[in-house]
Amino acid sequence: MRLSRYFLPVLKENPADAQIASHRFMLRAGMIKQQQAGIYSWLPLGFRVLRKLENIVHEEQVRAGHIPMLMPTLQPADLWRESGRYDDYGEEMLRIKDRHGREMLYGPTNEEMITDIFRAHVNSYKDLPLTLYHIQWKFRDEIRPRFGVMRGREFFMKDGYNFDIDYEHAIHAYNRHMVSYLRTYERMGLQAIPMRADSGPIGGDDTHEFLVLAETGESEVFYDSAITDLKLGDRVIDYDDWDEVAGICREWTTPYARTDETHDEAVFAAEVPEERRRSARGIEVGQIFYFGTKYSEPMGAMVTTESGERVPVHMGSHGIGVSRLVGAIIEANHDENGIIWPEGVTPFHAGIVNLRQGDAATDAACEALYAGLKARGLEALYDDREERAGAKFATMDLIGLPWRITVGPRGLAKGVVELTSRRSGESEEMSAEAAIERLAEIYAPHRGTPVF
RNA sequence: CGGGGCGUAGCGCAGCCUGGUAGCGCGCCUGUUUUGGGUACAGGAGGUCGUGAGUUCGAAUCUCGCCGCCCCGACCA
Structure with a gap:
């Protein structure tokens, strides 16, 4: 690309609204333009980076055997009434009515919709395991958007959903996601540490958040410094090998690493030698959940087992904040003069x-x-x-x-x-x-x- | 949503207190100059002063409403 023919509106001075490095540099480098609080246009340079990240996510998902698709941004309210979340989700969900008065919402996530798709077409254990995902714009009407794309209201996210016959299979799906995420972040030049987390409004039993260490992170994190030495590198991974995948997860989840939500000082002190105890701040760039039959049961997503029994399918969901990652990568890779892109994501x-x-x-x-x-x-x-x-x-x-x-x-x-x-x-x-x-x-x- | 602040040229700001219809820096255009880390000089274009109403002979400036944006907090991929 010849710069004389490109569209790169760089700013010499710092925009007054930008507080943190990534926001400031994204505006100055002509990557984004704010259109409303928490809503941004992606200008050509920013768009290139977003697409690079999206592509890495696709490659690693497909490598793990997950299947890409695309669901709409607007969803019918009735679907959310089935799961009970239409009322639970609160003000954060943007609700809209069309010309006929039909209630809709701009999707903040897609558990209900994917469950609806599943129940319409899948009836047998023979069709399992199945993991579908998409990368789509989402909307959460944050009370207070800030930090540019790091905490916007409209955001671009990969969300994937696994459907399995029982707990053991679902946990393998969970582990598979963890490993595929580790590889995804590593390719982006990031060290994202999986940390035991709280499940929040998605609900569920097992959940890990992936955090990138950065001073401007929103979460306080506590970890064993040994975890930062771990590298996936170019090892070849068979995602169908339960033991291998579980082994890698064990490698990354054995050293202590938790956010302030789940941190336990006594356990931290008991498990980690003092010289390896670290506390820092982190940016959450992804989360994986196993939540069993939380949606399949109320929404009737049932499959017939080998023995002819009808059972609700075991599910989990898994997200990567793609647009947020652009900000997180800059937070972790910049100096006083500007951004320093890792080779894997450079525009x-x-x-x-x-x-x-x-x-x-x-x-x-x-x-x-x-x-x-x-x-x-x-x-x-x-x-x-x-x-x-x-x-x-x-x-x-x-x-x-x-x-x-x-x-x-x-x-x-x-x-x-x-x-x-x-x-x-x-x-x-x-x-x-x-x-x-x-x-x-x-x-x-x-x-x-x-x-x- | 509670607290604080801001809205004046594309960007960053001054002017507002003490009303007399706008100014600076950067950027942009033209010319000269300069040429290995945001060159210098000269000339020029560009503004419904967020918006509506009110007060006044006169409002960017005073009063009220509304809209938008930012910061702290609670909340959050």
């Missing part, structure tokens, strides 16, 4: 800065570089504006592309360009070809592939 793989726009040789070198990166499947943002070097560097730092290639007459005279890491600030001179080669290597592990 462009590299930035090209032309230091002498209009100079035939520099222009040609930049064009060749741009084409060369494209040929290797890498997306560059080429700053071809008539701007001074300082302005171009400042923009690149702000929008946080992890790699920058600087092209100027001085370097070209020596036959080199400069490759700079946004994270370390270190630069290295090399030929344009070598820079392309290097970037191709760097991004080799971060290539997404369309999954469905």
Whole structure:
């Protein structure tokens, strides 16, 4: 993408309304524009990141054997009356009437709707296990939205629902989700720690929240520092292998890690040596629940077992806050100059800065570089504006592309360009070809592939 | 919802107390200049002062209503 033809409305000054780094940088980098309290337009740069995250989530869900679909944002009130949540959910649910006076709501979650779909089409244990998910906009009419997309009212979320014949199968689904989530966050360059949590309005017995450690987190967390050394890495996982999946969950849930809601100081002290006890703040970026027959029973989602018995299906639900993650990633990856995107989620793989726009040789070198990166499947943002070097560097730092290639007459005279890491600030001179080669290597592990 | 604050040019703000129909910085446009970290100079465009009513000869400024936004708290993916 040539910056001169892109839409990147960056702000030089800090917007008054933005309190925390992610909100400030998202506004300054031209990623979002607020339309109402807690409701944002996603401008091109922000949209690219959102799509990258969405794609990673899809890839990891499909890898775990879960099936993508799409449910509507508007739901009929009657469905929620069946589960009893129409009255329970309270003011947080946005209620609407259509022209005929029919009561509807902008869905804050989809347990009722997915259960309705299930009961309409599934009757036998032979169709289980089944896990369906979608990534869709949700709405929760927060009393007080704040922190930009971290706590908006409208938000983009992956929510998945598993249907299983009994408790044991449902727990495997739960474990499978935990592992798939660990891998999802890891690919996004995040360390998200599963912590034992409270179930809240979704209800249920087993539940873990995933928290990203960040100073601006809304929850206080307590954990054994050993947990932050755990890495999934590139181990191959068979999601149908109950023992393997449970083993990975054990690895991550054995070290103490809880939010203030479930924290127990006595247990913390007994289980964790003092030098490994940590307290910090965390941003919740996902949660998994097992809730058994909470919805299937009142809504009549029954299946026939092998022995001919009709039983309510065991369910769980699992969410990842995709739009919130954009903010969480920035909270965990920024400095005073702007964002520092992890390679897995960056909106462009590299930035090209032309230091002498209009100079035939520099222009040609930049064009060749741009084409060369494209040929290797890498997306560059080429700053071809008539701007001074300082302005171009400042923009690149702000929008946080992890790699920058600087092209100027001085370097070209020596036959080199400069490759700079946004994270370390270190630069290295090399030929344009070598820079392309290097970037191709760097991004080799971060290539997404369309999954469905 | 309780408490606090704000709404003046695209963004950040001053002006309001002590009414006389707007100003600064950044950004934008033009020209010159500069050219490896937001260059300098000159010229220029751009404002229903959130909105409605009231007071007044006269309201951005005073009074009341409404709308919107932000912060703290309770609440929350």
